[in-house]
Amino acid sequence: MTQEAQASAPQRPTEMAKAYEHQQVEQQLYAWWEQGGFFAPRDDAPGPPFVIAIPPPNVTGELHLGHAMFVTIEDLMIRWRRMQGYQTLWVPGVDHAGIATQSQVEKLLRSEGTSRQEVGREEFLRRTWAWKARYGGEISQQLRRLGASCDWTRERFTLDEGLSYAVHTAFKRLYDDGLIYRDTYLVNWSPALQTAVSDLEVEYEQRNVSIWYVRYPVLSPEWSAPQGAWGSGTWASGAVEWITVATTRPETILGDTAVAVAPDDERYAALIGREVLLPALGRTIPIIADHYVDKEFGSGAVKITPAHDKNDYEVGKRHQLPLINIMNKDATINEAGGPYAGLERFAARKAMLADLEREGLLVKTEPHSMSVGISQRGGEVIEPLLSEQWFVRTKPLAALALASVREGRTRIIPDRFEKIYFNWLDNIEDWCISRQLWWGHRIPVWYLPDGSIVVPGPDEAPPTEGVQDPDVLDTWFSSGLWPFSTLGWPEATADLQRFYPTSVMETGYDIIFFWVARMMMMGCYLTGQEPFHTIYLHGLVRDEHGRKMSKSFGNAVNPLEVMDTQGTDALRFTLATSGTPGQDLNLNPQRIEAARNFANKLWNITRFVLSRLDMDALREPLAQADGDFARVIATLRPQLTLADRWILSAYARLVAEVDRLLEAYSLGEAGRQIQDFLWSDFADWYVELAKVQLDHDAASKQTTSIVLYGILEGSLRLLHPLMPFVTEELWQYVTSTMPTRSHYTEVPRTVMLAAYPMPMPELRDEAAEQQWALVRELIVAIRNARSEYKVEAAKWVTAIIAGAAQTEVLRAQGPLIARLGRVRADDLTIVERLDVKPRQAATIVLGSVECYLPLAGMIDLDAERARLQKELAAAEADVARREAKLSNEGFVARAPAAIVEREREGLATARVTLATLQARLTDLSA
Incomplete structure (x- = not known):
């Protein structure tokens, strides 16, 4: 591998260009890294495994700043641990993204004048796989642009044969253990997508709506039946008693099965147990008492529609009320809606309100603000709908995931998210896992003619006389298996035994429930081990004013454009150093420019250092010390100047602090300190001091050269995980003929396999730092005085x-x-x-x-x-x-x-x- 990799290394000019041109460097370097196999875990690594499973982007995706953020952080961790000699594995892959991908293909079919129903399931799936083959690789290529040092030979797709086998195995085990069941329940229904969606896939918007007050006639001996036809204006004539309910969804009156009042509301005490006549349909429904009712809200009486409201569903269960579904899957009113059958739900609302007003039953209308559930994917108002679905009993799984964090086997960074994690899992409801889609893992259940159900294992033949369930599993079901299914589970593969449990799960805090908690539940239950020991949560990327980025605001930043113009390193360094774990990041374009300037500064520093060094004089002492910089300095200590001792101590202090910060996952602060040292201490001060010392005698020149070389070379290694491209290019120039150190036995000359700097306490010199601080402060004070009095620079x-x-x-x-x-x-x-x-x-x-x-x-x-x-x-x-x-x-x-x-x-x-x-x-x- 080494010879091949060395042979294919990018060719670079002998002399460095005057400026760093990222366009000429990045893609060539990445191709060399990948072709050389540098990203794969090394068998000769002396350290333990360090494994990250990538949060799989949707196969439909285009690169956005969320991808850039997780790649930056995860690649930083992987490159750092790889340089420390760990057996690093970063597993890449993409998610089939059931709803999103199916929507894309359905859109394509509509443009051709057809639909999935017309082409049929088999043809639709063939077209979807073709679509995936055409567009599915784009996101992987874009991740490469970001410098992601994943082991692409292990790339996975959630519909791969091996992962599908894992999904089937997991379903079978959970079903056999009584944790998967089928039931009719009220679910979140997306009319546009025509599928159930989970609670987590519903976004809530505060909207200004109306609340309508409607009179229901109370049956009595004096009046017991409607007079005239509905819509005639005389339907409720003759009624002598009324009860007024407040509703924000008048179309669901058609599904009412009770009116409820608070048990202690004296206004309605005499009405409890009596019946009212339901407008439009003339059904009789009871007046019940339930503590759910807030007597201070609205009229103090509420309509109960168990089949179309989750709270009403619970009331209905307590009072054994019938459940009447009035809605078709496309959100039109079904035959239970009587005169409104066939109308779209909001058209039915409009018609109902007009009829209520005509009948004299609409008392008043008031403005009202409320939280409205919106489909995350479809974008339309979610409809609570009674539907037969498959569910996972989550309480036993949640108990394992809770214990793992509470007992310290898995930690969450930052730890304030533990409270959120605990609260959600402590109050978790059963998980609806069936989706009325065609693209995805089809539910491995067969229905036999006699009404029985068969769930064969993944190695068992399905019953020939049975019909398979048409639905597919929620995408998050397969994603929940990701850390171990990608390593070969349920088979005891070499990768699973070597690399599981994984080390860190890094992702955005916004999917801690969607994905992280589900991986914890599934991993703990199915493998008996936590899937990772650390959960690192990053924040969302917002614009410089803290606003969410969107095309409608005109503030969206395209990472590809930034990388084209400013360089990948500039984008990565900005994302890494602009925030802290779990905090949203306000992306300021000026910071990206500053990061690009930092890359140029590094280039210029290196050009100067290389122009002044006698590399032949450096090679021998470095070779004698086996490339160990601290050992070389130990032999030169009597010759070191105060400036030498200061910069060496400052560098040793930096290395120790970066080591501490990275171990504590303070990644951004580590980057900020490296930049501050290189720009201020090294470039602005020591390099200027070195210009003076290099003009002294030969001994002084050699000592200064060794210090310059050692700190520059070590700093490039220190910075590499944050800015991989410019550091690799510069490191190649700096070390092209010099001995280097690595944890591995046989390696190509690449900074990504060189040893990461470790603390060197022997270089610390507190006295030198204090003495130089005075000298530096004096020089700065002289410069400031000159500036204050406007003394000419040349004077x-x-x-x-x-x-x-x-x-x-x-x-x-x-x-x-x-x-x-x-x-x-x-x-x-x-x-x-x-x-x-x-x-x-x-x-x-x-x-x-x-x-x-x-x-x-x-x-x-x-x-x-x-x-x-x-x-x-x-x-x-x-x-x-x-x-x-x-x-x-x-x-x-x-x-x-x-x-x-x-x-x-x-x-x-x-x-x-x-x-x-x-x-x-x-x-x-x-």
Whole structure:
């Protein structure tokens, strides 16, 4: 594999281009990675398995930011663990997406002037498979564009033969265990799709609707039958008693089987047990008492329609009311609706209201705001419909999924979602798993002529005299098996034994119930193990103003366009670092630009470093240390400058912190810290310092070169999981002739199989970091003073520094202070203290260190006095705050001794600063 992979590695120019051109790099690198087999789990990996099953996108899908988000996070985890020597497996695949795919093919058939009913089931399925073959691969190719390092040789489809076998096995076992049953129940019905949908596939919108008050005549000895025909205006004439009900769905009056009032409502106490005459149909229905009724709402009396409302269904069960379905599957009124039969439900509503008004039964109409259920896929108002369906008894499964998280075997990140997870599973209802579709896993149930039911196993022949159930299973049934069905379950395959349970399930928090909870239930029950030890939930991607992205708002961002213009790394880095787990992310286009600029900055840093390094001089010490950077530095420690020791310590601090953050799943913060180090500490400071050190003697040049090379090469490895393309390209240039380290025995030269940087405590140097912090602060202060007084950039200035206890440190760094502060070397004076302080000079006070920039003729003395007054006020406030804190006996008594001592040291420093500022202001005012 190695030789083939090396032979097919992308060819690159010997000299780096002046700018990073992602269009010339990304697709070539990805093709090389995939062809080289770098994504597959390695048998020589020394670490344990680390496995992620991809959230399978719909086969109908186009790449959107949700895909970009999960690919970014999961690929980051996979690349990081792969570089650490884990046996990494990222299983890719797509979902057949029953409703969505069937809708697409039905739309195609309609464009041809036909329908699925006309072509028949067999032809429809043939056309759907053809559609999948044509369009199904697009999403997989788009995931490749994002850099997804999945093992594509293990790609799965939820209707693959192996996964279908797993679905059949799961159904059979649950059925035999009494957990799958068939019953007539009120379900969410999508009239447009003509199928039942689960509670989770119903979205709720707050809408302004109407509430209508309708009078029902109460039967009595004085009046017991309607007079005249319905619609004549005289139907209820002669009635002497009425009860008024409030309803938002007057068309369902046709299915009423009772009127209910609160048991303690005195207004209706005398009517309980009597009967009313149902408008339009003339059926008699009882007046019942039930605690479900809120006597403060509406008229205090409600109509009960058990076959068309879930709450009414429960009332009907308690009172043994008949269930009358008035609705066809296409939401037209059936024959039970009498004069309204054949009308579409909302047309029937309009006709009913007109007739009620004509009969004098419509009392009033009021505006009303209510939550309306909308089909997630069909987009129309959901109709509660009485229907015979297949269900899963979820309570026993939910108990296992709950115990797994409560007992700590599976953790949820962020943990605030545990409460939501527990609440849903504690209150879970049985799951309707049958769908009135043709595309999907057909329910493996056969009905025999004698009325009996047969559920054969996946290896058993179905009964020849039986008829198979026409429905298919809910898509989430097969998706619930995804972590283990993709590895070969129920067979004890090598992959299942090696890679199950998986490690992390990463997905959006919006499908914690749709998918995550179902995987937990099915995995715990069917395999006896939790399907993963960690659930990582990311937030939704919104626009920069926090609005949901949609075409109607005109704010949708196409990831493919972003990758074309800004680069895949820029998009990935922005998504990874713009948020935290479980929080929605506001995507600011300026952040994507900044990430692209960061990639360019890396390119420019690398070009400079490579232009100044003597690679031949570096190769020998690195080879002797087997590519171990820390070992090389150990041999050079006496030669290291303060700048070298500082940057090495800062790099070691970064590596340790990134290791901690990644282990804690604080992925975005890890990326932000890497960027800050590379852009600020390394590029803006050490590279500039290195320019000075590289001009010294040969020993200094070699030491500086090794530090430059080691930190750059290590930082590229550190950043690779977030920005895989630019880091691979740069790493190839940097290491092309150098020894590298890997956890694997035989590897091609690719950064994705190089060793991920691990903490190097031996490089930490607290003293160097503290000393350099002072030098850096002084240089920045000199630059700021020059800028404040608008000193020309090319102009060199004079500086006098009183270093107090830090004098020797500052003298040793004199050349760097002069070079980076634009101070003439001959005009830089560093002494321990000054007996006579310069007048008419810009003053810098850093604790006990004072720096004076004699800028006579170039400064405004009034402005300098004003600046010192401002600093003096801040110093006085700082001293007062610290004194108040230390005078608080409670603080001194309860705070740890180290904190109290640090506060006392801070007060002493603040008092020195205050005294120095007071003296300097006095001098300027003299």
